Amino acid sequence: MSDEPSRRRPGPWRRAAPWLVAGLLLATASLPIAAAVERLPSAPLVGFARGANASAPVTVNLTDTPRFVPHALLGTSNSTLTVLLVNQGSYSHTFTVSRVPHFVLNTSWTPTQLSAWFVANGSLANVSVAPGQEMYANVSLNASVGGDSFEFVSLVPFQFQAGMYGFLNVTNSGPGLLLSENTTDGLQFVPNQLAASPAHYPASVDVLVTNTGSLGHTFTLAAQANYTLSPANFTQYFAAHPPLVSVDVPSGAGLTVWANFTVLAPGVYQYICEVPGHFASGMTGNLYVGVPVPAPPTPPSTAVVATWVLAGSAALLGIGVALAVVASFTGRFPRRPGGGAHGHPPA
Ligand SMILES: [Cu+2]
Numbered sequence: 001m002s003d004e005p006s007r008r009r010p011g012p013w014r015r016a017a018p019w020l021v022a023g024l025l026l027a028t029a030s031l032p033i034a035a036a037v038e039r040l041p042s043a044p045l046v047g048f049a050r051g052a053n054a055s056a057p058v059t060v061n062l063t064d065t066p067r068f069v070p071h072a073l074l075g076t077s078n079s080t081l082t083v084l085l086v087n088q089g090s091y092s093h094t095f096t097v098s099r100v101p102h103f104v105l106n107t108s109w110t111p112t113q114l115s116a117w118f119v120a121n122g123s124l125a126n127v128s129v130a131p132g133q134e135m136y137a138n139v140s141l142n143a144s145v146g147g148d149s150f151e152f153v154s155l156v157p158f159q160f161q162a163g164m165y166g167f168l169n170v171t172n173s174g175p176g177l178l179l180s181e182n183t184t185d186g187l188q189f190v191p192n193q194l195a196a197s198p199a200h201y202p203a204s205v206d207v208l209v210t211n212t213g214s215l216g217h218t219f220t221l222a223a224q225a226n227y228t229l230s231p232a233n234f235t236q237y238f239a240a241h242p243p244l245v246s247v248d249v250p251s252g253a254g255l256t257v258w259a260n261f262t263v264l265a266p267g268v269y270q271y272i273c274e275v276p277g278h279f280a281s282g283m284t285g286n287l288y289v290g291v292p293v294p295a296p297p298t299p300p301s302t303a304v305v306a307t308w309v310l311a312g313s314a315a316l317l318g319i320g321v322a323l324a325v326v327a328s329f330t331g332r333f334p335r336r337p338g339g340g341a342h343g344h345p346p347a
Pocket residue numbers: 187216217218273274275278283
């Protein structure tokens with residue numbers, strides 16, 4: 001009776017075996033996952049076009065300088081432009097948009113004269129933003145205002161007179177495709193791949209280019225599809241084949257410009273920055289119109305690692321299965337030397 005408890009107590013190997021098998025099976029399951037994660041290509045940055053009427057809000061900062069930053073806005077006729085107004089200062093500001101196209105307000109007017117003019121002529125939007133607050137302004141741009149320009153000001157006394165004004169320029173692109181592009185002081189377009197899938201041709205495409213740095217750039221798009229520009233030949237090339245569009249990106253963080261153009265046929269259209277040296281430094285990208293964006297190449301080094309990881313996981317899977325089979329037949333693993341099922345476990 002003294003050996004009854006120890007007889008029922010399994011040896012340490014027997015107690016360890018299920019855990020060992022479970023651990024190995026877990027390892028075999030997790031290693032391929034690790035390998036798959038390792039082989040995931042870094043997500044390519046591709047800007048995809050969206051419909052013109054689903055425009056995302058444009059942010060305008062209101063400062064105590066006093067300024068609107070950016071001070072040039074672009075909208076599309078027959079759509080609503082949503083502006084997120086961020087008051088970064090410690091004074092109140094207003095975002096008040098004139099409804100009289102192509103009318104430039106006079107900065108020598110007194111605050112009373114300015115307010116009286118808006119009372120007489122109305123506004124497309126008039127939103128007051130308290131210090132530190134954010135407000136949305138929705139500016140409805142009907143189908144007839146394409147090509148028009150509307151001034152916007154702050155009506156807080158003497159802010160307009162001190163330079164707090166800007167212009168909203170409305171393009172007449174109709175049901176165009178909208179894309180966003182950024183320029184950086186690192187001489188890159190981010191993203192450097194844009195994609196649009198027009199339903200028909202000719203297709204109207206509008207690219208909003210935002211400068212994230214302080215250097216000036218251009219957004220210059222080749223008119224010929226499937227032609228590869230080089231830093232050495234682009235000047236001559238553009239002299240012979242004028243670009244589809246070329247706009248200056250204003251120098252200053254947050255400043256924007258629209259590149260509006262019409263694409264006649266599907267294909268890959270290359271764009272570059274024409275500022276000397278920028279294209280040679282890598283400032284270029286491709287617009288894929290109606291054709292798929294190519295898949296990014298898989299770096300070869302990670303493929304080698306993945307092969308090793310997969311081979312290791314296959315070996316471990318084999319060991320795990322063998323252990324499970326042995327354990328299921330013998331009831332313990334491994335059978336202790338001298339083999340009794342009733343002995344005391346090793347001390
Ligand atoms: Cu540039």
